[in-house]
Amino acid sequence: MEPFQFTITETFAKFLDNIMKTLPCPRNNLVMQEMQWKMEKLKNANPHPLNSEVGFKSIIDKVSAAQNKDRTIILFIKPPAKPVPDERVSPSLSY
Numbered sequence: 001m002e003p004f005q006f007t008i009t010e011t012f013a014k015f016l017d018n019i020m021k022t023l024p025c026p027r028n029n030l031v032m033q034e035m036q037w038k039m040e041k042l043k044n045a046n047p048h049p050l051n052s053e054v055g056f057k058s059i060i061d062k063v064s065a066a067q068n069k070d071r072t073i074i075l076f077i078k079p080p081a082k083p084v085p086d087e088r089v090s091p092s093l094s095y
Contacts, residue, residue: 004019004022019077026080028081029080029082035049035051037059038076041070
């Protein structure tokens with residue numbers, strides 16, 4: 001995934017839009033339950049969950065508190081899910 005920038009005033013929805021555009025893939029194909037992050041400077045730190053607004057607020061809090069040069073995060077994202085084929089249900093036949 002290519003780097004992208006975001007601001008601490010962005011919403012979680014806008015952040016996900018940035019990820020979608022960078023990958024590219026539809027939002028429904030993001031594997032949200034597996035998404036994680038950590039600060040780049042903390043190489044040995046365990047990643048934090050990023051599957052909800054709460055996880056995103058954690059990023060904003062940490063990035064806001066970091067010094068200017070330490071504001072890079074690493075995202076851990078599973079490859080996007082394959083789209084589910086559009087299955088049409090045929091109407092039931094009455095005899």
